[in-house]
Amino acid sequence: MHSHPRGHLVYAARGILSVHTDRGTSIVPANRVAWTPAGFTHYHRTHGHTDMRIVFLPASLARHVPTHPAVFTASGLVREILLTLTDSRDDDRVAGAHERAARARLRRVLVDELREAPEQPLILPEPHDDRLQAIARMLRENPADTTSLAEFGRKIGAGARTLSRLFHDELGMTFYEWRTQLRIYHALVLLADGHDTTHVAHACGWANPSGFIAAFADIIGTTPGRYRAAHPAK
Structure with missing residues (x-):
């Protein structure tokens, strides 16, 4: 730092x-x-x-x-x-x-x-609340985790409504928006390491490549395949 x-x-x-x-x-x-x-x-x-x-x-x-x-x-x-x-x-x-x-x-x-130039939505906010930090740690360790917010709440002792409000008030987005941003970040790292689209989709929690491709293109502005072709790993 x-x-x-x-x-x-x-x-x-x-x-x-x-x-x-x-x-x-x-x-x-x-x-x-x-x-x-x-x-x-x-x-x-x-x-x-x-x-x-x-x-x-x-x-x-x-x-x-x-x-x-x-x-x-x-x-x-x-x-x-x-x-x-x-x-x-x-x-x-x-x-x-x-x-x-x-x-x-x-x-x-x-x-x-x-x-x-417009600012791009590629900043993943850092949570400060202890409960949100606990969820963030689990998802960073396993971006493919599909646990719902209610299930996370039961693990850490907080209600889904409370956690949803914390995500909105502290991070300015929903839990699902934040998790998608985290997954796209992880996907970029995997693509940089040379992994193909199907592997990256499953490693980042998408059930099928088409859902991953749509989310990736929405945030990055191009498909994973085109991005990987334009920026090949070495």
């Missing part, structure tokens, strides 16, 4: 990243970019063969993006700017005045693009 005096964007040119803060986990597949504001304690994890790129923003630009951790779609232009700004052959510390000015312009265009 660490923090920075400047906010930063993190992008996976290949593979899967996750950014963890006390607010939750941001899932960052290769068609997304994550923003972590200055001062937020966090850590990164990589899954599969991952090429991680980081761009720090000066405060003058950071004020134009959210004050909370966020995930955005990485358009083709955003991707190319991120790759250019993180090219090891072109470092601000050794660049001349012309190169530094050009990179500053690229950062401004990058922020303009992100201001127009």
